[in-house]
Amino acid sequence: MSRIKFYNTMTKKVEEFVPNVEGKVSLYTCGPTVYHFAHIGNLRCYIMEDILDRTLRYAGYDVKRVMNITDVGHLTSDADTGDDKMVEGAKREHKTVMEIAKYYTDAFFSDCEKLNIRRPDVIEPATNCIPEFIHMIEVLLEKGYAYKAGENIYFDTSKLDKYYTLTNSSDDDLMVAVRDDVDEDVNKRNKADFVLWFTKSKFEDQALKWDSPWGVGYPGWHIECSCISMKHLGEKLDIHCGGIDNIFPHHTNEIAQSESFLGHKWCNYWFHVHHLNEKGGKMSKSKGEFLTVSLLESKGYDPIVYRMFCLQSHYRKPLEFSYDVMDNMKSAYEKLLKTAARIKENANDGEVDNGVFASFKDRFLDALGNDFNTSMALTVLYEALKADTNNATKYAIIKDFDTVLCLNLDKEVEKEGIDSELEAYILKKIEERKEAKKNKDFATADAIRDELAAKGIVLKDTREGTTYTIG
Numbered sequence: 427m428s429r430i431k432f433y434n435t436m437t438k439k440v441e442e443f444v445p446n447v448e449g450k451v452s453l454y455t456c457g458p459t460v461y462h463f464a465h466i467g468n469l470r471c472y473i474m475e476d477i478l479d480r481t482l483r484y485a486g487y488d489v490k491r492v493m494n495i496t497d498v499g500h501l502t503s504d505a506d507t508g509d510d511k512m513v514e515g516a517k518r519e520h521k522t523v524m525e526i527a528k529y530y531t532d533a534f535f536s537d538c539e540k541l542n543i544r545r546p547d548v549i550e551p552a553t554n555c556i557p558e559f560i561h562m563i564e565v566l567l568e569k570g571y572a573y574k575a576g577e578n579i580y581f582d583t584s585k586l587d588k589y590y591t592l593t594n595s596s597d598d599d600l601m602v603a604v605r606d607d608v609d610e611d612v613n614k615r616n617k618a619d620f621v622l623w624f625t626k627s628k629f630e631d632q633a634l635k636w637d638s639p640w641g642v643g644y645p646g647w648h649i650e651c652s653c654i655s656m657k658h659l660g661e662k663l664d665i666h667c668g669g670i671d672n673i674f675p676h677h678t679n680e681i682a683q684s685e686s687f688l689g690h691k692w693c694n695y696w697f698h699v700h701h702l703n704e705k706g707g708k709m710s711k712s713k714g715e716f717l718t719v720s721l722l723e724s725k726g727y728d729p730i731v732y733r734m735f736c737l738q739s740h741y742r743k744p745l746e747f748s749y750d751v752m753d754n755m756k757s758a759y760e761k762l763l764k765t766a767a768r769i770k771e772n773a774n775d776g777e778v779d780n781g782v783f784a785s786f787k788d789r790f791l792d793a794l795g796n797d798f799n800t801s802m803a804l805t806v807l808y809e810a811l812k813a814d815t816n817n818a819t820k821y822a823i824i825k826d827f828d829t830v831l832c833l834n835l836d837k838e839v840e841k842e843g844i845d846s847e848l849e850a851y852i853l854k855k856i857e858e859r860k861e862a863k864k865n866k867d868f869a870t871a872d873a874i875r876d877e878l879a880a881k882g883i884v885l886k887d888t889r890e891g892t893t894y895t896i897g
């Protein structure tokens with residue numbers, strides 16, 4: 427039986443995870459649209475998806491994770507209006523679309539690396555898969571799920587018994603879809619229909635275009651995730667993940683076209699991460715500072731502090747960002763690193779107690795397996811650090827838990843980071859030496875002086891007392 431339960435947006439319940447093939451997991455992640463730096467709000471989603479990925483591996487599953495890179499076709503509106511975000515990025519920076527895609531793809535993975543987000547097993551740019559998109563659209567046309575109008579190919583949502591699979595079917599959802607539909611597309615048969623392939627509309631602006639049976643053009647955004655997922659993970663997908671903004675219309679449309687194409691159910695579990703907010707609502711690029719990993723670094727935060735900040739809260743709750751909370755998190759993180767460093771330094775104090783190790787590991791997996799309760803997982807870590815056991819066992823637990831938490835707990839703490847610890851140690855030694863001298867135990871006093879000297883700490887006796895320098 428699986429140890430992992432989590433909330434499935436499809437059934438709106440916390441469910442036990444059972445993969446299609448025992449022991450194996452196919453996992454698909456909607457990747458970034460590479461027209462700008464990633465906002466830390468989007469990176470919250472990738473951090474929590476990383477926890478999903480790493481927890482499954484920790485629990486013993488063989489995971490294959492695929493991510494697309496949207497380098498064409500993502501319009502500025504989720505309806506089929508507006509400009510292509512990639513084309514906009516290229517115009518803004520006076521570069522070609524492919525230069526923009528390369529630059530921001532590299533920037534995205536550099537941010538991921540700083541946040542210890544594991545690189546997916548397969549990363550596929552949309553522009554690599556044009557023949558697959560065309561094939562799927564051809565089949566959808568043959569099966570009567572798609573139609574040509576005004577030179578574009580649309581998906582006909584009225585052909586489905588149930589289009590609103592992830593949301594509660596309602597006109598409100600429909601209104602969301604058409605909310606910013608400023609120049610309403612008169613070619614659509616139904617309001618919720620979406621474009622699979624563009625030839626005419628916005629054609630002049632499009633730098634990237636390909637031949638197709640319907641004329642030179644470019645794909646819509648939704649089709650790429652269905653095709654890229656099937657290309658690498660087959661016709662049955664275990665878990666599809668993304669941010670909650672993706673539920674409608676993006677994931678709803680993915681399901682519509684995938685299941686119409688396949689003729690059977692496609693994906694069993696849908697995992698969605700909530701927003702990062704600031705006081706007053708959802709963070710956006712249009713108001714205030716544009717929060718990136720580089721901006722956090724320039725303000726003196728290790729990117730891992732942001733990872734820890736995300737882990738302190740549940741992925742299905744909105745998270746409120748503020749620099750005050752980040753400051754608290756920073757000092758909590760530094761303290762945690764020092765504790766871990768001290769344990770590591772003394773980790774040769776015995777054998778690992780396997781019973782203690784196993785019981786903490788059990789509790790850790792229970793926390794994560796219970797809808798990815800990362801704050802509880804951190805609590806288990808803190809309890810392990812305080813547990814009545816030797817440092818060898820604690821160090822083994824730290825290393826084990828950090829394969830999921832990825833807070834760099836095993837790294838050497840930089841010198842200035844341990845100054846106060848070091849100072850406390852030296853002052854204690856000076857005190858012991860003073861005591862020894864008072865008792866005329868000069869051998870001990872000299873031994874203490876030599877012990878410190880061996881660590882590069884030189885004592886100097888003055889009339890005011892003993893001072894030290896670190897060489």
Ligand SMILES: [Zn+2]
Binds near residue numbers: 455456457651676
């Ligand atoms: Zn997607």
